[in-house]
Amino acid sequence: MSSLLLPLAAGSASVTQAEAAPRSDGKSLVAFFSRSGNTRVIAGQLSRALPADLFEIAPATPYPADYFETVERARQERDRGNRPPIKAQLPSTASYATVFLGFPIWGETAPPVIRTFLAVHDLAGKTIIPFITHGGFGLGNSQAVLASHAPQARLMDGFSMQAPQERQTIERVTQWLDTLKVK
Numbered sequence: 001m002s003s004l005l006l007p008l009a010a011g012s013a014s015v016t017q018a019e020a021a022p023r024s025d026g027k028s029l030v031a032f033f034s035r036s037g038n039t040r041v042i043a044g045q046l047s048r049a050l051p052a053d054l055f056e057i058a059p060a061t062p063y064p065a066d067y068f069e070t071v072e073r074a075r076q077e078r079d080r081g082n083r084p085p086i087k088a089q090l091p092s093t094a095s096y097a098t099v100f101l102g103f104p105i106w107g108e109t110a111p112p113v114i115r116t117f118l119a120v121h122d123l124a125g126k127t128i129i130p131f132i133t134h135g136g137f138g139l140g141n142s143q144a145v146l147a148s149h150a151p152q153a154r155l156m157d158g159f160s161m162q163a164p165q166e167r168q169t170i171e172r173v174t175q176w177l178d179t180l181k182v183k
């Protein structure tokens with residue numbers, strides 16, 4: 001069943017979940033950023049189920065393998081309002097009516113590369129359906145960031161879920177490693 005999507009009234013940030021369905025008048029794109037894989041799993045499922053083209057958003061300069069170094073770089077980029085260059089850009093978004101946009105919450109907002117992705121692609125008139133993973137602290141101001149960086153898109157409520165935190169995995173493994181050292 002195709003669903004009728006209502007364009008946003010001027011100034012409103014999102015439409016209701018019940019209306020969050022791909023538009024029937026064009027292809028769908030699943031664009032995502034993921035560091036530890038939680039969001040990547042959802043992106044893969046979406047692209048196979050819809051079906052939709054899959055595009056991975058990645059920084060031109062990769063984030064460090066080390067989690068804590070990544071947290072620090074992400075914090076600096078967020079605080080400075082940086083838009084780090086992304087590794088690749090879609091040649092065109094013209095054929096897509098709907099963009100499923102996936103990312104983890106970083107520092108209580110969307111990761112800096114999501115701001116870059118929205119800034120360098122023309123998403124005017126398209127429907128954006130976010131899918132977001134977070135470590136338990138919610139969506140922060142990510143919805144407002146999407147609305148301000150894609151002001152001419154129709155922004156839907158989308159999907160979010162809590163997912164494992166790399167930090168907790170590191171802490172658990174560190175504890176285990178410590179027990180190995182005493183033997």
Ligand SMILES: Cc1cc2nc3c(=O)[nH]c(=O)nc-3n(C[C@H](O)[C@H](O)[C@H](O)COP(=O)(O)O)c2cc1C
Pocket residue numbers: 033034035036037038039040070071074103104105106107108109133134135136137138162163164165166
């Ligand atoms: C740099 C960094 C910052 C994060 N900041 C938050 C945060 O502010 N709130 C939160 O709930 N989770 C935070 N997390 C946890 C991630 O949002 C969560 O683990 C997410 O599912 C990771 O998705 P991914 O595996 O697709 O990278 C942060 C993770 C990283 C690496």
